[in-house]
Amino acid sequence: MARAIWSGSIGFGLVNVPVGLYSATEDKTVHFNQFEKGTDDRVRNKRVNEDTGKEVKYSDIVKGYDLGDGRHVIVTPDELEEVEPGRSSTIEITDFVEAADIDPVHYRRSYYLAPASDDAARPYGLLLQAMEKAGRIGIATLVMRNKQYLAAIRPHDRVLVLETMYFGDEVRDPADELPSIPRKAKFSDKDLKTAIGLIEALTTEWKPENYADTYRDRVLQLVKAKAKGREVVTDDDAEPEAEVLDLMEALRRSVDAAKSRKGAGNTETGKLKTRKAEDEKPKKKTATKKTAAKKTAAKETAAKKPAAKKTAAKKGTKRSARKAS
CATH class of the missing domain: 2.40.290.10 (Ku70; Chain: A; Domain 2)
Incomplete structure (x- = not known):
């Protein structure tokens, strides 16, 4: 408690x-003690007189x-x-x-x-x-x-x-302390709309549990691995340099990337709905094809019936003519 x-x-x-x-x-910052290199001897700080180099008692310090x-x-x-x-x-x-x-x-x-x-x-x-x-x-x-x-x-x-x-x-006044602050600039409605679109694409519900100190986790993993005597291998590959883009192109690409990431991070319910929708689409097309096929077959049948009647009538006429002769 x-x-x-x-x-x-x-x-x-x-x-x-x-x-x-x-x-x-x-x-929860990971704290380390100081040791002399190559030994297990702790290194401690002492209060020392700058001129004499001698240690000073705490009670004598003002x-x-x-x-x-x-x-x-x-x-x-x-x-x-x-x-x-x-x-x-x-x-x-x-x-x-x-x-x-x-x-x-x-x-x-x-x-x-x-x-x-x-x-x-x-x-x-x-x-x-x-x-x-x-x-x-x-x-x-x-x-x-x-x-x-x-x-x-x-x-x-x-x-x-x-x-x-x-x-x-x-609290420092940024106007006095930071000379590099730019003056209020003017932007077109299109530029602002694109920037706002990026903000909206990245907008989500605040959940503190979604964020973690990944550096601290890696430090603790390093310490645990070394404590067990395992060799620790790190990736020395440098990050590739970012491509230089103009402001609006960077914003547009950022919006597209944010939308793609948001789409990939849908909940399972959302994924199921998407899958259902995708499953239903081919079915509808198949049903349409079947209906169309039925209609075509019906037309062909309807077209064949009169032709059959005509053939039967011709055969009947030929038979009557033979009898008469």
């Missing part, structure tokens, strides 16, 4: 909801702020403790905003908020349902591990999610 990494309450107005904070995600001109301001742990945010056990919601107003670039990390007791379940559920119906996200502040966070609280499924956020001055 997951353990709360922070306990307190959500405050909005005069209502307090006791909650626990739980990590919503986990880092923090310094670089002023940018070669000077530093040294501050002690006690001095930092004096200006730390006061300990708080309340996530105070100060504002509610439209969900669409927050750009995802402001989000840092996700946590789940859960009621801390059975008595807290009812006010928790009320806040959750009210936020769902209102379509709003709560903006709050949180002090955790001696650090102050800006946070957004939003309803998701049957739980409240807390997103720690960057403060406004921590």
Whole structure:
């Protein structure tokens, strides 16, 4: 069972909801230790004085702020403790905003908020349902591990999610930071229609389970294979260079490829329907041919009957003539 990494309450107005904070995600990156090449000896980092080369005890280390001109301001742990945010056990919601107003670039990390007791379940559920119906996200502040966070609280499924956020001055302005951003260009309706067609061809239902870290899987396979003493062979063939195409030609080819891929990825039901349709088409053609054959046969029979009657009449006339003679 997951353990709360922070306990307190959500405050909005005069209502307090006791909650626990739980990590919503986990880092599955493959981590390695450092070893000296050709040995099984671990390599560890030490805190060393740059001038003397001697190791420094952790208790003798203080923090310094670089002023940018070669000077530093040294501050002690006690001095930092004096200006730390006061300990708080309340996530105070100060504002509610439209969900669409927050750009995802402001989000840092996700946590789940859960009621801390059975008595807290009812006010928790009320806040959750009210936020769902209102379509709003709560903006709050949180002090955790001696650090102050800006946070957004939003309803998701049957739980409240807390997103720690960057403060406004921590998000870079792309217009100032990225000089290579192109100016707004004008495109013809045809060009835009083709680009939109590609987007629509690649549009699908969001299913997180459809995506996986294939690099991590390959690294783990490599580690397991080497642990069993197997030789690992890699494919050294370089990827062929992409063909240079003009923008519209690339878009058109992309649309065609996306449609082909989407068609190949139909569900089994879709495949069965397609097969049935394909099976029915020849049958219909055969039935048409049979009907046509029947009609032709009927015509030929109808055409033969009068001819037979005429022949019989001629034979009868010849017989009468013979008798008369």
